[in-house]
Amino acid sequence: MDPRVREHAETLVDWSARIEAGDDVVVSVAEGAHELGVAVAAALGERGANVVTTYGSAEVDRAYVEAHDGDFSEPAHELALYEHADAVLRLGGGRNTAEGAGVAPEKQRARGEATKGVREARMDTDWVSTVHPTRSLAQQAGMSLSEYRDFVYDAVLRDWAALADEMDRMKDVLDAGSEVRIVNEGTDLTMRIDGRTAVNSCASVAYDSHNLPSGEVFTAPYATEGHVTFDVPMTVRGEAVRDVRLTFADGEVVDVEAAQGEATIREVVETDEGSKRLGELGIGMNRGIDRVTDNILFDEKMGGTVHLALGRAYDANTPEGETGNDSAVHVDLITDMRGESRLDVDGETVQEDGVFVWE
Amino acid sequence: MDPRVREHAETLVDWSARIEAGDDVVVSVAEGAHELGVAVAAALGERGANVVTTYGSAEVDRAYVEAHDGDFSEPAHELALYEHADAVLRLGGGRNTAEGAGVAPEKQRARGEATKGVREARMDTDWVSTVHPTRSLAQQAGMSLSEYRDFVYDAVLRDWAALADEMDRMKDVLDAGSEVRIVNEGTDLTMRIDGRTAVNSCASVAYDSHNLPSGEVFTAPYATEGHVTFDVPMTVRGEAVRDVRLTFADGEVVDVEAAQGEATIREVVETDEGSKRLGELGIGMNRGIDRVTDNILFDEKMGGTVHLALGRAYDANTPEGETGNDSAVHVDLITDMRGESRLDVDGETVQEDGVFVWE
Structure with missing residues (x-):
């Protein structure tokens, strides 16, 4: 064996x-x-x-x-x-x-x-x-x-304890922060995160994380403004989607474009009120995952990527008794930060060109 | 498929x-x-x-x-x-x-x-x-x-309902009978069965039969006299046994011989008091099984064979509250009746040369 x-x-x-x-x-x-x-x-x-x-x-x-x-x-x-x-x-x-x-x-x-x-x-x-x-x-x-x-x-087969520590740094930044800005080729997006709690998803029930592998820190954003291009190829509802570009105003999607699968993404966006808003901002931190395999369990954890989900937010991100964005759907889309890019929290750069400032 | x-x-x-x-x-x-x-x-x-x-x-x-x-x-x-x-x-x-x-x-x-x-x-x-x-x-x-x-x-894939009917005939003969005699080359054995109830094991929970395939009628004999040769090759406790010949007097084994595996059979016989006596007489009636495959689930059901078990009897063969022969072991051995042979109940022949009188 x-x-x-x-x-x-x-x-x-x-x-x-x-x-x-x-x-x-x-x-x-x-x-x-x-x-x-x-x-x-x-x-x-x-x-x-x-x-x-x-x-x-x-x-x-x-x-x-x-x-x-x-x-x-x-x-x-x-x-x-x-x-x-x-x-x-x-x-x-x-x-x-x-x-x-x-x-x-x-x-x-x-x-x-x-x-x-x-x-x-x-x-x-x-x-x-x-x-x-x-x-x-x-x-x-x-x-x-x-x-x-x-x-x-x-x-x-990561050093999960070390990764959990690193992800705690990211969680601390998000928990203390109010606004996230993501910039890369085709993306300039801001969203609010104040009042939300980030989850350190490090592949252990001790952290309320239930997938192995994992390796992401996620929270529930709102009041999204700007545009974002998801350049990581994916399969959504059995359809290939490529280079999806979403434009947000007042927290809601106002424009959808895609090189492939545009109709599928429009369908997702138009499901209900909540499907026009983001339910999740996830920051991939698993450096063992270095390429796309068309399997969301791996893709969204890839170090140097950021994913955003249209639709339902997780309760773990909101204070006890409160709920975040509600929707019948939760569809993840991924943007690769490993080119010229920046991830800022309250104006401070946390990640540049896909590399965290502490790396 | x-x-x-x-x-x-x-x-x-x-x-x-x-x-x-x-x-x-x-x-x-x-x-x-x-x-x-x-x-x-x-x-x-x-x-x-x-x-x-x-x-x-x-x-x-x-x-x-x-x-x-x-x-x-x-x-x-x-x-x-x-x-x-x-x-x-x-x-x-x-x-x-x-x-x-x-x-x-x-x-x-x-x-x-x-x-x-x-x-x-x-x-x-x-x-x-x-x-x-x-x-x-x-x-x-x-x-x-x-x-x-x-x-x-x-x-x-038998016509199980038809086989169940045929096996009921065999059960009726055994239930009404007092003494069974088995005769073939190397065998002349008598045993008492009065007071015992035969089980029609026809592969259905409706008959308290839990193996598929099945196809045997069995009871719990006692007072065995004579000698029997088990000419069907078997594996007992991981050892090949061939042509085991047992001699009974006053219901107990008094002599053991075998062409192969004699020590294993002696070990079985000497386990305890009950292992010297028979716990089961089984009559194989599944005509779909026509050869030995060294798998007791099939072998003992083979039409035209009779098996006897040293050791523990099943409770289903004795009246409510009574138990039959008790032992830590239950080891089946098989004799082939498809040569010159006779199976008699109270002097009436039920099977001759491996063929039931009603076949």
Whole structure:
């Protein structure tokens, strides 16, 4: 076994999920994540945790939903499983990222409603999602398997404690700041952040961060003014989007242009009132991620990028009892700061040409 | 997909487990049983059941147990899962039948004790075990994969309702009878069965039968006299045994001979008081199984064979409140009746040369 698989498992179990002896853990193993499943089981055994292993198969899932008449009921046994679990480790990595394509959306919705309690019980645990590098994900990223493995382990096997410290610096700047300005080729955008709290998302439940890899600091901006160009290629709702340019006035999108996928972005913007405003400003700080792989789990964490989401804000960014921007959507778009660029907070430059001032 | 995979899934869900809409079902998918898992999920979806899919990986299991220090605790989440389940469908078929080899037996025992409640909760459901034909099982059977597939589906895809009726005839004969005599080359054995109730094991929870395939009628004999030769090759405790000849007097084994594996059989016989006596007489009636594959799930059901087990009897064969032969072991041995042979009950021939009188 590639020793990095073991390191991945140990990072997941110790840094991310903080598993202790006697914890009741559910491990979901995707079709292609067997090897990581074995390594995670060994790490959990060593720590004296209890394990139930579920099979996270997109093919099994699809066969079930397609055959069902759509009148779903709440699965009492699944609910009981998660209500009694301390942690849920989701090992992604299927054999076909398009396996869910074409399943009737109304059935998916009906199932989602019937299993709402199950999902809430799962989110109530110390859950963490990660991925094993599979051929299917390598294909989506346009890489050979061995190159993709290197990419994933560079992203996952960080000195997370050191990165968490660095991200705390960024969080402190944002928490103390009132206004953020982003400038790069095609972008000059300002937004307010006063009264908002930034989240240090460093891939650990101890920081309320549930993805491995992670590596971003995010907050919930408002009163956005100016224009921004998202030059990182992405897939949004199954459509390729390229060089999206949004213009904001009084906090709302007033103009949309794109080299590709303009109709898709207009659709997103016009969803509801909240989808015209930003819900998230995220600053990618994971230097292990150095290129785009068309997988948002990785792309938005890339060091030297900034992402903005149209739509819903996270509650963690607003004071207890208050909520930020509300919308049915949350669509991330990314701009690369690794050219001529500046990220200022209250007029002080925090990052120049994609490099933080403390780097 | 081989249409027989779907038929297998439907037989399992409908005939064996009697699944109905709203049932909470756990499906355990072994490493090599993915395809059957997909077919079973579709069948369960069609019937409107709820599904949790677990991953029955011998490699994951081994990694966990080996890494653990052996001080296991009861997994509350696993217990909750099975306590809330109506049925558990175990789809066997791994990638290496020897994956469990060499794991410290004291750890296995300790884990077995800690998970006793989980096992009992699982046995309290309508559980059924079956296997998907994998390369690993084909190898154990000494067959190519395609030949082994034919073998498995011949055994599994029976007209179970018709076989259940035929097996009821056999059960009626045994229930009404007092003495069984088995005669073939190397065998002349008599045993008492009065006061005992035969079980019609026809692969359905409706008959308290939990294996697919099944196809045997069994009871709990006593007062065995004479000698018997088990000419079907088997593996007992990891050792090949061939042509075992046991001599009984006053119900107990008084002599053991074997062409191979004699020491292993002596060890079994000398385990305790009960291991010197028979705990089971089983009559194989599944005509879809026509050869030995060194897998007791199939071998003992083979039409035209009779098996006898040294050791523990099943409670189902004795009146409520009474127990049959007690022992720490239950070791099946098989004799082939498809040569010159006779199976008599109270002097009436039920089967001659491996053919039942009603066939």
